[in-house]
Amino acid sequence: MNWESNVRKVVPYVPGEQPTGKVIKLNTNENPYPPAPGVEALLKNFDVSLLKKYPEADCHTLVSALAEKYNVKPSQVFVGVGSDDVLAMAFLTFFNSEKSILFPDITYSFYDVWASLFKIPYEQIPLDDEFRIHPEDYEKENGGVVIANPNAPTGVFMGLDGIRKILDANRDVVCIVDEAYVDFGAESALSLLDEYDNLLVIQTFSKSRSMAGLRIGFAIGSEKMIKYLNDVKYSYNSYTMNSITLEIGVEAVRDDAYFRSTCEKIIATRERLKGQLRDLGFEFQDSKTNFIFAKHASVPAEHIFKELKSRNIYVRYWNKPRISEYLRISVGTDEECDTLVANLKEILN
Amino acid sequence: MNWESNVRKVVPYVPGEQPTGKVIKLNTNENPYPPAPGVEALLKNFDVSLLKKYPEADCHTLVSALAEKYNVKPSQVFVGVGSDDVLAMAFLTFFNSEKSILFPDITYSFYDVWASLFKIPYEQIPLDDEFRIHPEDYEKENGGVVIANPNAPTGVFMGLDGIRKILDANRDVVCIVDEAYVDFGAESALSLLDEYDNLLVIQTFSKSRSMAGLRIGFAIGSEKMIKYLNDVKYSYNSYTMNSITLEIGVEAVRDDAYFRSTCEKIIATRERLKGQLRDLGFEFQDSKTNFIFAKHASVPAEHIFKELKSRNIYVRYWNKPRISEYLRISVGTDEECDTLVANLKEILN
Numbered sequence: 261m262n263w264e265s266n267v268r269k270v271v272p273y274v275p276g277e278q279p280t281g282k283v284i285k286l287n288t289n290e291n292p293y294p295p296a297p298g299v300e301a302l303l304k305n306f307d308v309s310l311l312k313k314y315p316e317a318d319c320h321t322l323v324s325a326l327a328e329k330y331n332v333k334p335s336q337v338f339v340g341v342g343s344d345d346v347l348a349m350a351f352l353t354f355f356n357s358e359k360s361i362l363f364p365d366i367t368y369s370f371y372d373v374w375a376s377l378f379k380i381p382y383e384q385i386p387l388d389d390e391f392r393i394h395p396e397d398y399e400k401e402n403g404g405v406v407i408a409n410p411n412a413p414t415g416v417f418m419g420l421d422g423i424r425k426i427l428d429a430n431r432d433v434v435c436i437v438d439e440a441y442v443d444f445g446a447e448s449a450l451s452l453l454d455e456y457d458n459l460l461v462i463q464t465f466s467k468s469r470s471m472a473g474l475r476i477g478f479a480i481g482s483e484k485m486i487k488y489l490n491d492v493k494y495s496y497n498s499y500t501m502n503s504i505t506l507e508i509g510v511e512a513v514r515d516d517a518y519f520r521s522t523c524e525k526i527i528a529t530r531e532r533l534k535g536q537l538r539d540l541g542f543e544f545q546d547s548k549t550n551f552i553f554a555k556h557a558s559v560p561a562e563h564i565f566k567e568l569k570s571r572n573i574y575v576r577y578w579n580k581p582r583i584s585e586y587l588r589i590s591v592g593t594d595e596e597c598d599t600l601v602a603n604l605k606e607i608l609n
Numbered sequence: 610m611n612w613e614s615n616v617r618k619v620v621p622y623v624p625g626e627q628p629t630g631k632v633i634k635l636n637t638n639e640n641p642y643p644p645a646p647g648v649e650a651l652l653k654n655f656d657v658s659l660l661k662k663y664p665e666a667d668c669h670t671l672v673s674a675l676a677e678k679y680n681v682k683p684s685q686v687f688v689g690v691g692s693d694d695v696l697a698m699a700f701l702t703f704f705n706s707e708k709s710i711l712f713p714d715i716t717y718s719f720y721d722v723w724a725s726l727f728k729i730p731y732e733q734i735p736l737d738d739e740f741r742i743h744p745e746d747y748e749k750e751n752g753g754v755v756i757a758n759p760n761a762p763t764g765v766f767m768g769l770d771g772i773r774k775i776l777d778a779n780r781d782v783v784c785i786v787d788e789a790y791v792d793f794g795a796e797s798a799l800s801l802l803d804e805y806d807n808l809l810v811i812q813t814f815s816k817s818r819s820m821a822g823l824r825i826g827f828a829i830g831s832e833k834m835i836k837y838l839n840d841v842k843y844s845y846n847s848y849t850m851n852s853i854t855l856e857i858g859v860e861a862v863r864d865d866a867y868f869r870s871t872c873e874k875i876i877a878t879r880e881r882l883k884g885q886l887r888d889l890g891f892e893f894q895d896s897k898t899n900f901i902f903a904k905h906a907s908v909p910a911e912h913i914f915k916e917l918k919s920r921n922i923y924v925r926y927w928n929k930p931r932i933s934e935y936l937r938i939s940v941g942t943d944e945e946c947d948t949l950v951a952n953l954k955e956i957l958n
Contacts (some may be wrong), residue, residue, distance in 0.1 A: 262768075263781055263806075266705045268702050269837075272843030273844060273847055276841075285662070290662050293661065295658075299657050306652055306654070308652060309643040311821070312643055312644065312820070313818050313820060315822050317627065353617050354612070354617075355615065374845075375842065377844040377845060401643075432947070465822075471661070472660070473659055473662050473853075474665070475848055488613075492617060492619055495722050496723070497691060497697060499824055500824070502824045504824045576812075
């Protein structure tokens, strides 16, 4: 079959397991709380006959709601099918250089997958032993920079002074700051947008807005940057966001009180879990996300991972250099975390 | 702003206008009937708390429903965000050759947009003056073939003997048959799948299943081909289809009686409209789709287009070589088509 010689062969990203049945699922950083209550009412009353028509190509209702929430112009907002879609479009749009793009060696494991898919050269810059990013490492010629902040799966947040240094050193390329986890107590680079036209901030509804199942991500940047992104989007698929998603997304953005209350609950559970894990002999950098990236002082991570799984508790483990001694534990409800801790006690004894 | 030098600059596809308010919209080939009645019940009872979790990455519920419906294995089915997403992924996956891919000069105007976006060389093969595809024109070295059948915006259907000739002459490349409009009386190339491992058939829920607003498209091909497509999909966005869409899609596939009845209604209206348009002095090739691509014997298309628009009746017009004398008129309800015809009578007098 010669047609295979023309195939783009890739090593795809492997998402976390999605077990069904009665399990405690702390492996994919999902939010343990349901979406904003208005979402249910909206679905019940959705006018199904609308589905026969194409959705808004420019997604303006959702774009406008986000613009209002983040105090920018609608022409500065781009939405897509989860932040993965937005990030992929941004890679395709902005990283057309012969020079390598730069991102940390330990970070969201989709970055090198997109670079390979689109044949973008890349260089992975090592984090230090405490998983910190050193901005001066990004002061070299490159075709673009991608920083997850807080970083994943480490959970480590770099202050905006660090982001500023990277932006200052890279005025001639696009710098993406991927803020998938920013709402759990970190600080957004959105405040730097007026100063840096090379900055693109990307966020998602999958974590802090309890909507991993709905697939909404967004980017905020200069009007010029968003125009380029939209041009590529319209060259790929004019209608990426379906009519239901657009309506529900608006509702989720509008209910700011609910959004803040669930984020606060998760932060409280996370801080509690930090203490419990420390008491059990785990070590970790401080996390500003909805997960903790932890290593046990004496027991191998893979052993703990397998033991937990046999008890129907799922956390995330990567058998990869530098992180094979770590578990990434998503913050669930207090009850879920208590069950996790009780089981860890048994496993570690 | 030097970052602009790295931008992938494209000339995006321009979708048909989406006017709001009280208009008769016959410009984007939408279905005038609502989706299957079960869809409404399903939305009303959808468990919103599911949205906090990621959807099925492999979309297996929808994939299985389609496999059952089309009598293939689930491993032969790929689903995406409308057939545009599926086609774009297929271009990205299968057209990695230095040789030009081939498609007609008059066809779905997204093909050259995707080729440009992904830097795939392409050659447009002229249709004859009656808008027919000649299979022997595709007997030349190439990197792949794409045929819309029935073709758009012409509405002309080529029999499966023609598709066979193209497949026989191109065993070493992937041949995509884009069947967006096949359910309105044409014949699908799905029956050829067992014989041709170079064939990929792509269809959509946007037209015959009244779900342009939901964004579902699918591809059926050999297991090997679908595996390659999924690898690229997992390298782009692991979760393209949201949880609601997956459930609703299954419901739409299962209600085969409703599906057939709306298709039959549209076919009946189309045949009636053909007679009415002929009486008004329009000429067109026979259409097996939910639209008619018609030229008036004496009145310029652009004039008719503008006059209709001023009366809040939208049809599609392209000011492009070879088709600038044609209007593409989507088949609406009988009532909508009667209003169209009444207005055309006034305009043409």
